[in-house]
Amino acid sequence: MAEKKTTTKLAQSMADYRTPSIKRQWYVAGRLEEFGEDLQEIVIMNRSLVRYRTSSGEPVLMQNRCPHRSYPLSESIREGDNIRCRYHGATFDSDGVFVRVPSQDICPKSGLRKYPVVEIGPFVWVWMANESPDYSLLPELPYTQGDWKLIIGRFDVPGNIMFMAENLCDLSHLPYLHEKTLGYPPEFAKEQLEIRQVGNGLEYERKISGQYYHKTVFFSQETSDLIDPCSYSMSNIGYFKSTALNYSYVRLMIDPADVAKYPGLQEEYGFIISHYLTPETDKTTHYYWLLARNYDMDKTSVDQQLESGITAAFMEDIETTQLLQDMMEKDHEPYREVIFGGDKVAVMMRRIVKQLADQEAKDKVTQ
Ligand code: FES
Ligand SMILES: [Fe+2]
Structure with a gap:
């Protein structure tokens, strides 16, 4: 009984698809063009x-x-x-x-x-809030300047923003929902995360044990083959900045002895995949994504390959969002979400968003 009460309390403290979208933040209203x-x-x-x-x-x-x-x-x-x-x-x-x-x-x-x-x-x-804009909340996008090759895409998501915001903080679905598209092995779902709350944002660092990243969709076959015989250390940090912006920065640092041994290698392969969500209606979301990479910079064939590979994976998320939205609309059985070990980041994110939404309701913020 006590456990049931605690779980219900936890569920009530988390934002979900019924929570009004946060107004006091900056959203993408479109690409420059x-x-x-x-x-x-x-x-x-x-x-x-x-x-x-x-x-x-x-x-x-x-x-x-x-x-x-x-x-x-x-x-x-x-x-x-x-x-x-x-x-x-x-x-x-x-x-x-x-x-x-x-x-x-x-x-x-x-x-x-x-x-x-x-x-x-x-x-x-x-x-969008009907009060003076807070320019201190404007996002920094360091990866859009300097030596990065950018690819940008866009989707219409047939679901509430919170389904997608949670999906982006939830790494445990990668080897399953994206089994055939992303290339993450099942052990990925169990790797430990170190989570830090920074203001109203989160940083979550994955402690990587295996060397499989170079075989994921983010690398061309040619580059993957080049990295394959090498050993490398990794850094993989996810950033939840707001429901409007989430990104992951992944770096593969190649062993200097291997860099010296195999011609054509660079010391570091880095990519940043960032996601920009804007509520369109309560049941639909604008979704832009941007992939920045510091390798294969001048190969347009790699652009095309990455774009189609990533699009295939993202379509799986988008279809999932639609299925979740549909479920909420057709099934009215009272339900209680079960929380798994892999949900830590998503739960923390949903708690932050709920607190922000409650504060906006208290302050009577309108749009
Ligand atoms: S002038 Fe715009 S609707 Fe009449
Ligand atoms: Fe996904």
Whole structure:
């Protein structure tokens, strides 16, 4: 009985798909090039928004719904940096201010809500809380500068953001769900993690015992064969920064004696796989991913191979998210989640998110 009570209490202290999305954080609102000349709609946190870029290069993200009769401004006409609503011709400037209403001489004071955005790395980030943006929470993306080769991809996830946020903190599914795509051996699920909480984030370091990383999807056959006869030490650290950003930094440090012995080897092979989640609705999520690597930099064939390999694995996560979302909708039997040893990071993450969500509810933060 006591155990049941404790488990229930634990479950209540963890965020899940019913928890309102965190508002006081920065989310990716699109890639730099998705803020272009065209007026485009993007839905974020159940708000229809219009995105474009002014002639001076400023990215703009505003309410998409014309305050007159709800016509989408993304389906309207761009006039210089202004938008003219296609329905009755009301015109707004890039700050969302009414500049013209054809049927009257005076413009209404209320216009379109404009959202604060910042460009960092290959993305435009948005602050959705209806209060002053906290610029100290803007993410750092060191791997988008310097000597890294980047590949970027995007998915539409048919499930709540928390399913995906948990999936990214849950490494114990890698050898199973991704049995045929990623190449991790079953012992991976048991390797020990050292977990550190840093502010509202987590760092989780995997203590690697086997030498199998060079055989995973992240390496081309050629590079994998080159590394195969060598011994190497490894570092693998995962970072949960927020539900909007999670990344893993993996480094293979080759034994210097092997570097001297086998031509063509480099001392260190590093890759960073990062994930960017943005709630679209309560049941759908925008998902961008970025792979940065410091090897095979000039081989476009490796780009293609990595992209298709990673996409195949990510599709398994996305299908899983949809299955979980569907289960929540069709099965209304009261249930209690069972927690496994491999869930430590995910449980800590869900507790942090629940505390943040509770604080936002207490502070009555709106979006
Ligand atoms: S709906 Fe936009 S001006 Fe009427
Ligand atoms: Fe996965």
